[in-house]
Amino acid sequence: MTEQAVRSNFMAILEDNGYRLTLPRREIIGVLEAKQEGFTAEEIVSELPGIGRATIYRTLKLLQEVGAICRLNMLNGAPRYSPSRVEHHHHTVCVRCGLVSEFRAATLERFLRALSGEIPGVIVGHRIDLYVTCPTCLQDEQSRPALHLHGHGHAHAHDDSLAELVGS
Amino acid sequence: MTEQAVRSNFMAILEDNGYRLTLPRREIIGVLEAKQEGFTAEEIVSELPGIGRATIYRTLKLLQEVGAICRLNMLNGAPRYSPSRVEHHHHTVCVRCGLVSEFRAATLERFLRALSGEIPGVIVGHRIDLYVTCPTCLQDEQSRPALHLHGHGHAHAHDDSLAELVGS
DNA sequence: GTCATGTTGATACCCTGTATCAATTTTGTC
């Protein structure tokens, strides 16, 4: 505690879960915590050439398991990671630049819980992702490099039909 | 119309979108429409040894684009496809057997629309997946082969905090 | 038929990630 000036949040979480705070892990965490936006695993790999690819992936997985980061999918399925700042939350992801924000919505959670009565089986988890174009990307459609993170598929248009189960 | 006794839904959708109803496509559609549960692409590949892998993937992509099938992710990220029976919907997926069901929930959609006021940027799509253990799997935890489709990460436990944005 | 266009399938390739396993670090314990 004293010989190491600052021990970051992520480091504390790892320690609290019984993992060792090795140098590679500290370097990875250092990079992650500086990230303002979502990132890919390979991005981290190339930012830390001294650390093996396997170690990067292993550490990302560890950090997911202890809840320090989230792994989410773009509309096209491409995976993306993002530091986790609060316990239970969901994400908005900019389909242009990959910016990830977290949000909490108790109403939504409450509604899902209510829905569990109408769903066969027991709910063991859920995922809610909102795909957006962020304010920055709305304005300058040029300055940032577009990541083409959008996709076809489930970019649902909204409608207002009644809640209804539709079978398998 | 007359020379072909039955023209399935999926075939009609493809035709309506200007694609050709080739033999490979018809065979693939035949297999897909018989599926009662979710399926993987490779599953289709091995069920149709006469058809090239690329064609299978291309056709699956096509069918996604015209809205005939959905591609979703298990909790662990593994992709899974499922025939789409209604326009806008979301999914419940059994984490044990991969059974996919669709559901509509207008309240949910309405709530998301309301939420869009609190979210920076414009929402261009959303994804809502409920991970469940289906009734069948609840009972016989043995008879079906477990697919290990669960995962760590975002299997959110529920909580009831107030709706609140949490920054990037 | 003939030509333009759409499709196919074999192949090679890319991306994301994991299994292996010997070499190295870290952590305790003396």
Added chain:
DNA sequence: GACAAAATTGATACAGGGTATCAACATGAC
């Protein structure tokens, strides 16, 4: 500090899912 046990690393190979290429082939319009 020395030492042994346990955790971790990194090189490599591999797996899974999917796409780019491109020559051969089918389709449809004329």
